[in-house]
Amino acid sequence: MTTTTLAVLVPLLPFLGAAAGLLLGRTAPGFVRPLAVLPTLAAFVLAVLVAARQGGGRAVDSATEFTPTGSVPIELALHIDGFAALVAVLVGLVALCVQIYSTGYLREDPRYPSYAALVSLFTSAMLLVVYSGDLIVLLVGWEVMGICSYFLVGHYWETPEARAASIKAFLVTKLGDVPFLIGLFALGTDAGSFRITKILGTVAGGGLHHPTLIALLLLAGVAGKSAQFPLHTWLPDAMAGPTPVSALIHAATMVAAGIYFIARLLPVFQASSAAMVVLAVMAAVTMAGSGFAALAQDDIKRVLAYSTIGQLGYMTGALAVGERGAAVFHLLSHGAFKALLFLAAGVIIHAAGTNSLAAMSRMKDLRARVPDAYWTMTVALLALAAIPPFAGFFSKESVLGAAEHVATGHTEHAPGVAGWIVLLVGLFTALLTASYATRLWLLAFRGHGAEAPDHGKQPLVMNAVLWVLAVPSLAFGLAYGVLPDWFDSRDLTPTLITSVLGTGLALVGGLVTYGAWRHTTALAGRVPLGAVAAHPEADAGLVEAEAIASHEPAYGEVAYAHDPADPGRLLLGPLHRHAAVGFHLDAVYDALFVRPVRAGASLVRFLDREVVETYVRGAGALPRLLGAAVRRAQTGNVQTYVSALLAGTVVLAVAALLVATGA
Amino acid sequence: MSPAAALATTAAAAPHGFLSPTGVEIAFLLVGLVTFGAALVTVTTRQLVHAALWLVVTLGGLAVEYLLLTAEFIAWMQVLIYVGSVVVLLLFGLMLTKAPIGRSPDADSANRWAALGVAVAAAAALVWVVVDAFRTTWIDLGGAPSGSTKVTGASLFQNWVLPFEALSVLLLAALVGAIVLSRKAKADAAAATTGTPAVPGSRSEKEGVR
């Protein structure tokens, strides 16, 4: 088989698996698990094969036009370069892990067949985005991911949080998708084609007429999908979905799509230095803000969600300094350790019976219950905090190195101000990242108090997957020497200054948090906070759904608990209150969009009820009135009828006479 | 009189004066007034039996008018059939429907004002048309009477035999129809009375009167 055929099969197999799963899910429950896992496994293997054949060499391009589509042709095109090949491998790996993990995590869930099919469809859409060489085909996968995220985040639709979160995820990403679509059309019109290769050729030839406008429009869609400020608010709320879905969304699909899209079309963005500065500012605000917010969250998954936003900020920052190799490097390593973090968090939530860090910090020996999750999560947290030699260290240092490269005057790819912004905020965020990673680890695994509840042994598949993912989290960073060949990019080796600075700041952050924790942990015993574990014997999915549903009644808030023993509270001081609610951005959106829309809706309702319906009622009332009048004439009295008849006859006769005599 | 001469008489109208009526015309006018007055009383009186009696006067007056128009056979037929049988039938009908003797305050329906309007409008329109059309037309009543029994009989049995016979069939049909209506009414009444404890004797008694 040619590479092209293999590449076509990669997105197609999970799609067929999804279709088969949706069709057979009810009638043949026995096939659901194979249908979920095997196509994803095949896609992963094929993606690896494609990557091996492509080998970082010349990009594989193939296109076929099904039907003429008017002025700008739309083609079914593949464009597989080093980025596409490696990102597809990551997507395949994470999706495979998630599917395997889900068979254990949701083994008793009655909606598992549709869930698995949607995850397959999600994977297929992401692979389509990755391999597509045509922007409209890419958009198809982009939107399919949007709808899949809606269904998957709302998997526990019995809980109001999940319903609200799914709608929010859908609406917020759609808010970005509208300008994204307009930007795609503008780009296609300017370039005369939707093919990525042709567009890049046009950009290289300076044929783009409105680079800033197009770049900013596209940026809105990317901000929505990749959860960048100011459209990131859906991502923390999307934690109301099952943990494997969170892992999938955060590590490999959906949020990665935005970064990957910019990486593919980076020359378009580079054509406008204003867009690059906007990108840098967006990345900076996202990184710093999410770091603070992550430090204040109580829900373990929300901490991870904000950390995802922050790491995506690093990737955006790398793109803002024109270094897509570093961005995709970080995307790959982050995909590995973030998937691991989420899947381990799922195990922990199952074991603890709660998703609240405050409650976990009051449990003794939680780490003994979940040794696999404990060790793998430690590895992943070290990778997240960018401690050498874990994967996160190399990828993050490559980003910081690229920023430093630009800041020190190599501004041929990006404006210098963008470099400075990314570098400084990136270093500061390294401190914050280490800080919240330490806090998460300390609260989850170093609790004091009552014995952790016994939820039995975790399913083997869930623990096995954790170790599979721990390997790249540990060792993938060493690929920094090979990757530049794949990416045709600058050397990704960490530079000495940023490495020392970054690692030093991370260590400082970790140590400060440890000190704060030592200071506050004595308080934990005094303020009891209840953990909720209603069904110790149930499977992990049910435990998590109940934990999500009971968080707000138990702690008064979805995002955080009133726990004085939280080191984040001490570190952030007065900022904690604002950080916990994501710096009131939801309230701003509420004031800016929700309330005007509600007011508009009530206005429309008023107009409909009072104005339009009045006309409708009037239209009904007039004939009814006339009918009543006519009905009144139907007295049944024959004499009245004859009188009217004869009166009419007389009138007609007189009229006829007058006409006949010409009077 | 030739058609031309007739045309001349109608055109000139010299020997006839509109304001110089002959004796026949005066008689016709007087009898007509009585007839019309009786007709008015017939349709306005509140005593039902009186209405029938005033109808006799009207029909009799019309018979006199026929005589004045030299249609004597028609006049006698009018007296015989109308005054003799129709009015008697109507009186029977009044009695059988237990019409109240004496003044009944509700003899006229609520429709009377509309009826009055329609009738006056119709009268005005017709009088206007008729006067406008025939104000210069005179009937020559001299010579042999045009409606003697002989003339009428000859015409009827020479020219109108077929309609005459057809009319006999119609009368037969009317006879049969009247009987059927009565019988059907009886059958319906019988069906209605089977369920109710009404006394059939009173009904048969009524039939006997009929």
Next chain:
Amino acid sequence: MHLVYPAVLAVLLFSTGLYGVLARRNAILVLMSVELMLNAVNLNLVAFDVWLNRTARETLHSGQALTLFTIAIAAAEIGIGLAIVLAVHRNRGTSDIDRLRDTAEGHESDAPEAEKAEATA
């Protein structure tokens, strides 16, 4: 004789009969009014027959023949009409035309109870 005299008398009788038909409540009085209208027509027929007989030498005497037919038909009509009125009176207990409102809007055609009660009363 001036033709207007019988013609106008016929018109007036006809209108009187018309008024009677429209204004009277008792069905028998309505029948009487119908007789008045028929007689007005008869008068017209006779008058025009006489006029045409003399003026146009018309010997068919169609007016007089038709008058006779009308009289005969009127007799038949009064017979049938009275039979109907009697049948109605027997069923409904009334011969007032404005109380026979079965075709009125909102009238319940299947209300034999009330009518029967009325009839037996």
